[in-house]
Amino acid sequence: MDEHALRELLEDVRAGARDVDDALQRLRTQPLRTHPGGNLGFAEVDHDRARRCGFPEVVYCAHKTPNDATAIAQEILETSDRLLMTRVTAELAEQVCRDIPDAVHEERARCIVVRRGAPVSGTGLVAIVAAGTSDLPVAEEARVTAEILGARVECHADIGVAGIHRVLGRIDQIRAANAIVVVAGMEGALPSVIGGMVERPVIAVPTSVGYGAAFGGLAALLGMLNSCASGVSVVNIDNGFGAGYLAALINRPPRTKEPA
Secondary structure, eight states, X not given: OOHHHHHHHHHHHHHTSSOHHHHHHHHHHSOOOOOSOOBOSSOBOOTTHHHHHSSOOOEEOXXXXXXXXXXXXXXXXXXXXXXXXXXXXXXXXXXXXXXXXXXXEETTTTEEEEEOSSOOOOXXXXXXXESSGGXXXXXXXXXXXXXXXXXXXXXXXXXXXXXXXHHHHHHHHHHTSSEEEEEEOTTOOHHHHHHTTOSSOEEEEEOSOSSGGGGGGHHHHHHHHTOXXXXXXXXXXXXXHHHHHHHHHHHSOOOOOOOO
């Protein structure tokens, strides 16, 4: 929405031709171009993303050069006090952290985060469950994502179905969460097991961990898609970011209606 359209909208509200709730709804669904930057030539940063979706644009760094990723990150931080960058290489992280001194490299998660302003305690509870230690990079990506979106997170590592007693020993803690991310490779059975014991949404993440017939995570993906447990949804192979984001949205309290 450009300045002319915004002015018309405000004039309609003042004249009584449109009520405040209707105007707010239109603002949420229309781009509001209030920042002069954004177009870097090789990328156009969506400065309006946080207003529409509740969180700024996330930088997926795979196949980006360190210079390009750094420039995008700096542009996002022109209007945001939070930044998340995913699939970060060591080379890229070195440059970003040098040029943005308060950036934090979450090495196992392959993420970079920036948090500015007063520290905020996480709300609610998201459980991140990893079947094996080899699944931890994807689980950590989910953790970092959920935390920067404002969720309180508890992680449960290495409790796969090969030692089912480990799942049973943690199930009460897992049940306490508002949303549960379950990360597993191999045959991908763990989400079905947990899904059969909880009343909360389970977000299953297949990983590319496994021997030959795991087919780079395809076996786990198909197993999760065919889960007999109710309440299990599935994201793409190795997509810890997508699972963490969705879990944080489920965990987030509903937005209260603005007063008229």
